Each structure stands twice: as C-alpha cells, then as structure tokens.
Amino acid sequence: MVIIDAALTRFAEDGFDRATTAAICRTARIGSGTFFHYFPTKLDVLLAILELGTTETGNWFAAQRGRADPGGVLADYVVHAATEFADPRVAGFVKAVGAVMNDEQVAAALARDDAALHDGLLPWVEAAQAAGEVRVDVPAARLCAWVLVVLDGFVGRLAGESGFTAAAEQDMLLDTVQRLLSAGSPAAR
Amino acid sequence: MVIIDAALTRFAEDGFDRATTAAICRTARIGSGTFFHYFPTKLDVLLAILELGTTETGNWFAAQRGRADPGGVLADYVVHAATEFADPRVAGFVKAVGAVMNDEQVAAALARDDAALHDGLLPWVEAAQAAGEVRVDVPAARLCAWVLVVLDGFVGRLAGESGFTAAAEQDMLLDTVQRLLSAGSPAAR
DNA sequence: TGAATACTAGAGCGGTTACTCCAGGAAAGG
DNA sequence: CCTTTCCTGGAGTAACCGCTCTAGTATTCA
Numbered sequence: 001m002v003i004i005d006a007a008l009t010r011f012a013e014d015g016f017d018r019a020t021t022a023a024i025c026r027t028a029r030i031g032s033g034t035f036f037h038y039f040p041t042k043l044d045v046l047l048a049i050l051e052l053g054t055t056e057t058g059n060w061f062a063a064q065r066g067r068a069d070p071g072g073v074l075a076d077y078v079v080h081a082a083t084e085f086a087d088p089r090v091a092g093f094v095k096a097v098g099a100v101m102n103d104e105q106v107a108a109a110l111a112r113d114d115a116a117l118h119d120g121l122l123p124w125v126e127a128a129q130a131a132g133e134v135r136v137d138v139p140a141a142r143l144c145a146w147v148l149v150v151l152d153g154f155v156g157r158l159a160g161e162s163g164f165t166a167a168a169e170q171d172m173l174l175d176t177v178q179r180l181l182s183a184g185s186p187a188a189r
Numbered sequence: 190m191v192i193i194d195a196a197l198t199r200f201a202e203d204g205f206d207r208a209t210t211a212a213i214c215r216t217a218r219i220g221s222g223t224f225f226h227y228f229p230t231k232l233d234v235l236l237a238i239l240e241l242g243t244t245e246t247g248n249w250f251a252a253q254r255g256r257a258d259p260g261g262v263l264a265d266y267v268v269h270a271a272t273e274f275a276d277p278r279v280a281g282f283v284k285a286v287g288a289v290m291n292d293e294q295v296a297a298a299l300a301r302d303d304a305a306l307h308d309g310l311l312p313w314v315e316a317a318q319a320a321g322e323v324r325v326d327v328p329a330a331r332l333c334a335w336v337l338v339v340l341d342g343f344v345g346r347l348a349g350e351s352g353f354t355a356a357a358e359q360d361m362l363l364d365t366v367q368r369l370l371s372a373g374s375p376a377a378r
Numbered sequence: 379t380g381a382a383t384a385c386t387a388g389a390g391c392g393g394t395t396a397c398t399c400c401a402g403g404a405a406a407g408g
Numbered sequence: 409c410c411t412t413t414c415c416t417g418g419a420g421t422a423a424c425c426g427c428t429c430t431a432g433t434a435t436t437c438a
Contacts, residue, residue: 015288017206021396031417036397099204099288101348114349138361145346145353146361153342157334159290160303164334172327172335179368210426220387225427 002028003038004052007045012092016046016100043105046097050109054116061120070127071134074147077121078177081151085166091158118144128181135183143181150176191217192227193241196234201281205235205289232294235286239298243305250309259316260323263336266310267366270340274355280347307333317370324372332370339365 006028010019128134195217199208317323
C-alpha cells in the first residue's frame with residue numbers, strides 16, 4: 001500500500017505528531033480524500049504499520065518450526081532483526097511510536113508485538129537451556145526480556161548521527177547477545 | 190524550579206508535542222505569562238532539562254576522579270544510572286526527547302549529553318583494559334558505546350507496563366554489562 | 379513614602395492541522 | 409447506452425495551541 005509506505009517514511013523522519021497528514025499525502029502523491037477513505041484517522045495508519053511488523057515476526061518464527069538447533073535459531077533471529085534495522089526508517093519509526101505510547105490502542109498493539117516476540121523466542125531459549133547451550137541461572141522468560149533489551153538499545157542508537165550503523169555493529173550485537181546468554185559468570189572482578 | 194519539574198512530568202506523561210503549555214502551567218500552578226517569562230519557548234524547557242542531565246553526569250564523573258579501581262567505577266556508574274531510572278518520569282522523558290531529535294538544537298544537546306557520557310566512561314574503560322579487567326579485543330570507545338546501548342535498552346523497557354522495574358532488574362543490568370566487558374569469548378556453540 | 383523594577387495572570391490572536399464534504403471520474407454490470 | 413458503485417482530489421472548517429500583550433501586584437531601594 002502506497003499510503004502505508006509514505007506514512008512510514010514521514011513518521012520516521014518527523015515523528016508522529018509533526019508528520020502532517022498533508023505531508024503524508026504529498027509523499028504518497030494522493031489527495032487527502034484518498035487518505036481518509038482508507039484510514040479513518042492518522043493513528044490508524046500507525047496501528048496498521050505496527051500490526052504489519054507483528055505479523056512479520058510471527059511469520060518468521062513460524063518458518064523456523066522444526067529446527068533442531070535452538071542456539072542457531074536465536075543467533076539467526078538476532079541477525080534477522082539487525083538486517084531489518086538496516087532500513088534507516090525503522091529506527092526513526094520506533095522513536096515515533098514511543099511518543100504516542102500512552103495511547104490505549106498503541107499500547108495494546110505494542111503489547112501484541114512484544115508478545116509475538118516473546119512467544120517466538122521463549123521456546124528456543126528453553127530448548128537451548130535444556131541442551132546446555134544457554135545458562136540456566138536465570139529463567140528463560142527473563143532472558144528473553146533481556147535479549148529484547150539489547151535489541152531495543154541497538155535500534156535506539158542507530159538514530160544518532162554517530163557512525164553507529166546496523167551493518168558495522170551487527171557482529172558486536174551477536175557477540176553481546178551470546179555473552180548475555182552463555183553459561184558461566186563474567187570474570188570475577 | 191517549579192516549571193522544569195512540571196514540564197518534566199508532562200513531557201514524560203504525554204510526550205513533547207502533546208504536552209500543551211497550558212497543561213504544564215496547570216500542573217505548575219502558574220499562568221502562561223509566568224511560563225513564557227522564564228522560557229521563551231516550550232522547546233527551551235526541554236533543552237534546560239537536557240542540560241541539567243548533562244551537567245549531572247559531568248559532576249558524577251568529576252567526583253570519581255582519583256579512584257584506583259576502574260572496574261569499580263564502571264560498576265558504580267551502572268548502578269548510579271539504574272538508580273536515576275527509578276524515577277518513573279525518566280523513561281517517559283527519554284521517549285519524549287526521541288520525538289524531537291530531528292530538531293537542530295535538540296540534536297546538539299543530545300550530542301553534548303552523549304559526549305559527557307562517553308568522555309566520562311572512556312578513561313575508566315581504558316584503565317580497566319590496562320589492568321586486565323576488561324577485554325582488549327574491542328577498542329575502548331566501542332565498548333563505551335555498547336555499554337550505552339545496554340543502558341538505553343534498559344530505560345526503554347521501563348516504560349512498558351510489564352513487570353520490568355529498575356529496582357528488580359538492576360542486578361541483571363550489572364551482570365549484563367559485566368558480561369559485555371569481561372575478557373574471554375562467549376561459550377563456543 | 380514613592381518610584382522603579384520584577385514578577386504574575388489570563389484573555390486573546392494568528393497560524394496550523396486533522397478531518398469533512400462534495401463534485402467529478404472510472405470501473406463494473408447489464 | 410445507462411446506472412450503480414467505488415474511488416479520487418482538494419477546498420473548506422472547526423478546534424486547538426504556542427505565544428503575545430497588557431494590566432495589575434509584590435518587592436526592592438532610597
């Protein structure tokens with residue numbers, strides 16, 4: 001859909017509130033009548049984008065079903081995420097969503113997204129624990145949450161103008177997640 | 190300053206654009222005349238808050254000067270940061286700032302803040318490397334950036350309604366940073 | 379006391395924005 | 409060919425919001 005793509009661009013660039021519907025229509029090369037024919041509200045476009053992301057993660061994890069190497073799945077997911085972050089609009093969009101998180105509908109959509117991520121990750125972390133590939137001193141659910149912490153921090157830093165790019169830092173991301181998950185305590189101080 | 194405190198509250202709750210000056214004045218119990226007497230612009234309040242944070246980090250690191258245990262300083266900084274995040278407004282405020290990052294002045298203030306953090310951290314990481322307490326396979330500057338990645342991810346997650354609180358996750362935060370910095374590669378897969 | 383200065387309140391203004399409304403195509407179906 | 413339904417553009421509108429302005433009140437200093 002042209003509208004969604006244009007809205008994503010504008011949200012990422014200007015944030016939700018500063019991205020005017022007029023600007024979205026301009027970059028989509030449509031009139032405002034068309035816009036509001038498909039989406040009753042500016043917010044609804046944001047919600048639609050969010051849901052797109054949620055189903056995408058659902059699909060990715062569904063495609064992994066049956067694999068026998070839980071550690072490999074976890075690693076693959078991290079690079080998959082990093083690859084998606086290569087689209088420069090993603091980082092900006094995440095920030096834009098943050099600005100309207102208090103909205104009830106947005107919070108619900110975000111919770112659904114988080115649940116998809118969590119539910120996708122959890123079985124693999126548990127399997128990796130059972131296989132002795134991942135530490136067991138922390139429950140799997142908490143480990144999942146912390147993988148997401150690192151991932152969130154990663155996207156957040158991509159927005160700054162410094163030389164922090166998804167491509168250049170991908171290996172460090174993978175290394176960090178592996179350190180987070182690996183058995184054995186950090187070197188004693 | 191009453192105004193700054195009220196603005197922090199409103200920004201954290203509603204985001205920058207949705208926090209109206211009228212609302213800020215209401216929670217500060219002042220008239221709009223007073224508000225604009227002290228700050229020419231709504232943006233200027235945000236900038237003032239940002240600068241407050243920057244000088245605060247500067248002061249913290251200045252107070253550590255002369256310590257001989259670089260690893261201890263790093264650990265202390267992490268718990269110091271986590272302690273500050275205990276104020277529930279911090280997480281919301283960080284999100285609010287993200288929405289206006291494209292603004293030139295905000296970007297500059299953010300860059301200054303980042304520089305304060307980076308410059309504060311860097312010498313200690315270098316010292317810890319020299320003392321063999323921290324791995325040397327990654328340059329100190331990049332390690333600093335990644336400590337900030339984890340810290341950013343941490344604040345980001347505090348905003349969600351899940352049971353992710355600064356107090357409960359502080360130990361995990363410290364552990365994660367230590368794993369990130371410690372020598373030795375993650376367990377081979 | 380009186381004058382000068384600093385602060386405060388809130389009504390109002392100009393500009394902006396999400397959204398409405400309608401008039402006109404373009405398919406689709408017969 | 410006509411009719412019905414869907415789609416499209418863009419002018420217009422009502423509401424809102426950052427900020428200005430002015431008239432009034434405290435405070436300071438001599």
